[in-house]
Amino acid sequence: MRLSARFPTALAAALIAAPFSVTTASAANVSLSCGAVGAELELCRQGAEAWAAKTGNTVTIVSTPNSTTERLALYQQLLAAGAKDIDVFQIDVIWPGILGAHFIDLAPYSGGAEAAHFPAIVENNTIGGELKAMPWYTDAGVLYYRADLLEKHGRTPPATWADLTETAQAIQDAERAEGNAGMWGYVFQGRAYEGLTCNALEWIDSFGGGEIVDASGAVTINNPAAVQALDAAAGWVKTITPEGVLNYAEEEARGVFQSGNAVFMRNWPYAWSLANSDDSPIKGKVGVAPLPKGGAEGKHTGTLGGWQLAVSKYSEHAEVAADLVMYLTSPEEQKRRAIEGSYNPTIAELYSDAEVLAAAPFFGDLYSTFTSAVARPSRVTGEKYNRVSTSFWNAVHSVMSGQSTAEASLASLESELNGVKRRGW
Amino acid sequence: MTDRSDHATASGGSELTRAKVRSALLFLAPMLVVLFLVAGWPLIRTIWFSFTDASLTNIGEYNFIGFDNFYNSEWGGLLSDPDWWRAVWNTLRFAVISVSIETVLGLIVALALNVQFPGRGWVRAAILIPWAIPTIVSAKMWSWMLHDQFGMLNDLGMRLGMLAEPVAWTASPDTAMMAVIMVDVWKTTPFMALLILAGLQMLPSDCYEAARVDGIHPVRVFFRVTLPLVYPALMVAVIFRALDALRIFDLIYVLTSNSKDTMTMSVYARQQLVDFQDVGYGSAASTMLFLIIAGLTIAYITLGKVKLGGDVR
Numbered sequence: 001m002r003l004s005a006r007f008p009t010a011l012a013a014a015l016i017a018a019p020f021s022v023t024t025a026s027a028a029n030v031s032l033s034c035g036a037v038g039a040e041l042e043l044c045r046q047g048a049e050a051w052a053a054k055t056g057n058t059v060t061i062v063s064t065p066n067s068t069t070e071r072l073a074l075y076q077q078l079l080a081a082g083a084k085d086i087d088v089f090q091i092d093v094i095w096p097g098i099l100g101a102h103f104i105d106l107a108p109y110s111g112g113a114e115a116a117h118f119p120a121i122v123e124n125n126t127i128g129g130e131l132k133a134m135p136w137y138t139d140a141g142v143l144y145y146r147a148d149l150l151e152k153h154g155r156t157p158p159a160t161w162a163d164l165t166e167t168a169q170a171i172q173d174a175e176r177a178e179g180n181a182g183m184w185g186y187v188f189q190g191r192a193y194e195g196l197t198c199n200a201l202e203w204i205d206s207f208g209g210g211e212i213v214d215a216s217g218a219v220t221i222n223n224p225a226a227v228q229a230l231d232a233a234a235g236w237v238k239t240i241t242p243e244g245v246l247n248y249a250e251e252e253a254r255g256v257f258q259s260g261n262a263v264f265m266r267n268w269p270y271a272w273s274l275a276n277s278d279d280s281p282i283k284g285k286v287g288v289a290p291l292p293k294g295g296a297e298g299k300h301t302g303t304l305g306g307w308q309l310a311v312s313k314y315s316e317h318a319e320v321a322a323d324l325v326m327y328l329t330s331p332e333e334q335k336r337r338a339i340e341g342s343y344n345p346t347i348a349e350l351y352s353d354a355e356v357l358a359a360a361p362f363f364g365d366l367y368s369t370f371t372s373a374v375a376r377p378s379r380v381t382g383e384k385y386n387r388v389s390t391s392f393w394n395a396v397h398s399v400m401s402g403q404s405t406a407e408a409s410l411a412s413l414e415s416e417l418n419g420v421k422r423r424g425w
Numbered sequence: 426m427t428d429r430s431d432h433a434t435a436s437g438g439s440e441l442t443r444a445k446v447r448s449a450l451l452f453l454a455p456m457l458v459v460l461f462l463v464a465g466w467p468l469i470r471t472i473w474f475s476f477t478d479a480s481l482t483n484i485g486e487y488n489f490i491g492f493d494n495f496y497n498s499e500w501g502g503l504l505s506d507p508d509w510w511r512a513v514w515n516t517l518r519f520a521v522i523s524v525s526i527e528t529v530l531g532l533i534v535a536l537a538l539n540v541q542f543p544g545r546g547w548v549r550a551a552i553l554i555p556w557a558i559p560t561i562v563s564a565k566m567w568s569w570m571l572h573d574q575f576g577m578l579n580d581l582g583m584r585l586g587m588l589a590e591p592v593a594w595t596a597s598p599d600t601a602m603m604a605v606i607m608v609d610v611w612k613t614t615p616f617m618a619l620l621i622l623a624g625l626q627m628l629p630s631d632c633y634e635a636a637r638v639d640g641i642h643p644v645r646v647f648f649r650v651t652l653p654l655v656y657p658a659l660m661v662a663v664i665f666r667a668l669d670a671l672r673i674f675d676l677i678y679v680l681t682s683n684s685k686d687t688m689t690m691s692v693y694a695r696q697q698l699v700d701f702q703d704v705g706y707g708s709a710a711s712t713m714l715f716l717i718i719a720g721l722t723i724a725y726i727t728l729g730k731v732k733l734g735g736d737v738r
Contacts, residue, residue, distance in 0.1 A: 080481045247596040419500045
């Protein structure tokens, strides 16, 4: 049993070493986990089948839960048990620190291909000098605005959060006075979940309040700029933002914005193609801008999101699996996905590709947002990241819902995070 | 069984009784082994892990850290975590309220089903449906019905003028626990009714005939005859339900996920074990959960004078 199971792997390894015989002899079956949100699964299948046809291997697609949290829990159980069922994992940008120990180093298989990808993402995926995952597509928080309403009321996209608050309030009041009673100024993701961590990190980073935990591992969250940022955000609730935002994730926020009931929305780039789809009431009326700065000295920022591909170290054909990863993350495949599904490439030069820009013009406008995106502290906190993020979003949520002041909440968050840190990250 | 063997040894114990005890043990052995493997071993392993710093990342390597997961002066530990105590409180609140409501409703349903009427068999079968649906399915079904944007409960309430605006039943801290209890009552009242009905059907009919001859009011008959007679069966039903309610996980996890407002001990332990990968700390929470449930059960059996042996008199 044991011998027969290992024999093909050994054979494949030997043949891979020999030039030009890879495709003919290493006919292995690789299982690939893909997200199944919207057109994601279909695009993934097409890419994998193209690779299979090219190399003579076969691919089994495993669809995984839509919720990020559920997916992570499933992966953790599979990987902790050393399961061989999935060879290639699609992992979130915050997971290399949590799951990295279960993945192989892809550097020997990449042939330096990672150099063409955004350095920040490659750095994010590099743990202890090993390239644990290849970037597949990227995401960053951006500001959507109603171009038609801004023009109507003689406004421009806001440069700072104060501008946004003022503009949102003015347009909301004016529109309500005209009988549009359901109009709100600004919607975002305020539910107590990972999305709130992304939103709040953007507020705090734009005010220069750091990244919760700095690169050296020190807890930096309790600072005046962070307090200022949270106070500003808490001030939106019930004024320019409905109270229901405290339970909004991406799709709830998009629901309000896309039905024409909000002037501004913070969301990921995926909302662009949906807001401009044929059945959208706001088709052609939407603009995208970088998120506002904290103040005159603040900066435009967006939280880094996106997904990577990694190869399990328990895989029986790691070399073949790595080849699939390299194929799926190649410029050709990323270009196809950008054109057909508006998935942001992780390769800089694709943002100046004429065909890509024709399909998704906002990729060009937002280029600097994607390159300067702020990463959540998942690398430095490693497997404790989930604990850090949970504490952070709970602290922010209590400020947003008015159960606690920003000062008190951040002070107790600081001691809570230091407690987590004492157990090591 | 222990009574008899004690008796046997006390009276000297013939070769025959000893042979009987031996063969009884022999017959019991496979069951004891299986019980140890499926219940004892995981329990022992969990308790062992609770004294270590094991992590899901590399479960093979861990250090023994004594009682640090429970309490230590450095980072607190389980017993000084307010979230844990909140989870304990949530669990107790959930168990007491839901089991009380289910007991009363179950008793009413059982009394109704105990009366002869046409089609009783069908009604008995129909009433079990909520209990027969897998919890995950019914919880998911309820979570759609309770949804604040497109749930039918909000729609119904607003059409009937009972609600001014949609309520986020499972998200708002004020209503989340209420919603969870409501769904649990819907789901497990049939189970209560079934257990109580079984008790009711074993009651002797002579007491009732005597009461009828004497012309006693039915309410008085219920409190003086039925309730005392069915009490042992009722207590057993309550303990079954209470044990179930104290370890509740699926319903709450599907309806409200990891929300602190409804987080129970099991949800807390799972979050530590899986989401935070902290096998040691999560096992400590599981061990505490086990101790709390065991303690409550012993207290209940002692105080309620419940005999689980079956020879209720």
